[in-house]
Amino acid sequence: MAMTTPMVSRDPQSNDRDRLNAVHGSFIDETIGIVARQTRDTVSFAVGAPAHEALDLVGAADLVSTVIHREGASALGYAITEGEPELRDIVAHDARARGLNVKHEDVLVSAGALQAVDLVCRVFLKPGDVVVAESPGFANALSAFRNHGARVLEVPVDSEGLDVAAAARLLRAGGIRPRMFFVVPNFQNPTGETLSHARRDALVALAASHGAIVVEDDPYGLLRYRGKEIPAIAALHPHSGVVSIGTFSKTFLPGLRVGWVISDHEVIKRMAAAKQTMDSSTGTLGQRVVVEFHRRGGVAAHVDKLRALYGAKQARGRAALQRVFGDAKGVSWNDPQGGFYFWLKLPQGMSARTLLGLALEEGVAFVPGDAFAIEQDHGSALRFSISAPTLDRIDEGVTRLRRAYDRLA
Ligand SMILES: Cc1ncc(COP(=O)(O)O)c(C=O)c1O
Structure with missing residues (x-):
């Protein structure tokens, strides 16, 4: 059979096969590796996914x-x-x-x-x-x-x-x-x-x-x-x-x-x-x-259950922050009316990444603010998510967070 020229377009990188394009993923997974550094006992305020209890409600x-x-x-x-x-x-x-x-x-x-x-x-x-x-x-x-x-x-x-x-x-x-x-x-x-x-x-x-x-x-x-x-x-x-x-x-x-x-x-x-x-x-x-x-027609009732579940967690998180960090100078947080997150600001110049290292030692995790920006500096802030921990674990996690904070302050 006669050889024909294969009908393929030229590989634009044919002289440079080792080159890989820069691909950006989630900064959270890429740069922090929280998951690898936490244990079974860690209280995670890092998770942005639904609570396990919420997934179980679905049947x-x-x-x-x-x-x-x-x-x-x-x-x-x-x-x-x-x-x-x-x-x-x-x-x-x-x-x-x-x-x-x-x-x-x-x-x-x-x-x-x-x-x-x-x-x-x-x-x-x-x-x-x-x-x-x-x-x-x-x-x-x-x-x-x-x-x-x-x-x-x-x-x-x-x-x-x-x-x-x-x-x-x-x-x-x-x-x-x-x-x-x-x-x-x-x-x-x-x-x-x-x-x-x-x-x-x-x-x-x-x-x-x-x-x-x-x-x-x-x-x-x-x-x-x-x-x-x-x-x-x-x-x-x-x-x-x-x-x-x-x-x-x-x-x-x-x-x-x-x-x-x-x-x-x-x-x-x-x-x-x-x-x-x-x-x-x-x-x-x-x-x-x-x-x-x-x-099956139960969507509105399901969403009501989720609101009750997460609304209680959010209220518990707010109360725990107030009780445990109320006297911490320079620490502040906002007051969202829904969702999973609070944004916590640390005293100016305090690194949330450094705090994370200590927090993981104390058994609590969160995501440092710099994971959510490209150039802007959010290094003295952190994302505090209430979705994953149960109510009691929210209290325990905030207490642990305060211990980590006191080691750094
Ligand atoms: C703002 C925002 N958009 C999209 C997503 C991802 O949603 P999905 O799981 O549907 O891809 C998330 C999840 O963290 C989110 O916070």
Whole structure:
């Protein structure tokens, strides 16, 4: 047989096979290694995942077996890239109930919110584009922006969420035209702060003035324990092209890896094309388990149970901090109305990383603030998550934290 030239494109790195691209992951896993340094007895305020008790409330074994018995092997076949039709309907229906103007075809089911963030980057960003993001902010998203070649403008967060006026000033001073604004509007990771209604409006106006898109990633919005709900940015500004990301990870089962993105259906088509080279579709079984859970009609009651569970943990965390750290000069923390996190500030100049070393020796863990930024300095702050420990262990963990603090102060 005659030899033909193989029809492959040239390897752009053929002379440099050892070169690997720089890929950013979670700064938390990468740089801190808390998991490796904790023992079974460690009280972990480091975890951003749901509590084990919350996962047990779901009745997963029965849901999975119902789906498999009823649907057989088709529950384990490939799914449509955009998502199981019934699940797209559920997401669209829930979003309409929250005031978003959404049709079935405006929804794409993703492998968690995190994949949705990556799909947004693939569709909207070019190398060199600027993304305006919260600082401190969701570390994995900051890494995703950088992996797509974007530059990140870190903007401070205060008690009303992203400081939109500061963003405007920084953009003006730098003569920067951003491509995207990325926010976690409710009970933000890592501070627990919520973007106020006025700031939501100001954010959309600022983005419009730059021709930039707003992306809201809202895993924690349902977990409100006090105060009044603020409508989603996409609900407040229906014709402004806001992209909304959500997930079943914090209120259902994170291991199923089921989340979603809502956008104009032309954008959704492009995201589906991008997803085809990633995983072809989100796992069929996981999607059908989510559908089965919804069919049974107990979602609102389940979320109420989660609010009771985490609301009690948050109240216990707040009380323990007040009791144990009330007299510690220069230590302060905020007062989130929902979600998993408190943001604790240490006295100026005290290193949260150094404190972590001592804390692990005392049997307690948290995530130092510098894990949530690229350039900005949050080294004297830490993320304190109430999700994992039981109520008694929250008290014990805060007492241990004080022992570690006293060794450093
Ligand atoms: C703001 C934010 N977005 C997304 C995620 C990840 O969600 P998922 O498990 O759906 O990928 C998290 C989880 O920590 C988060 O805090």
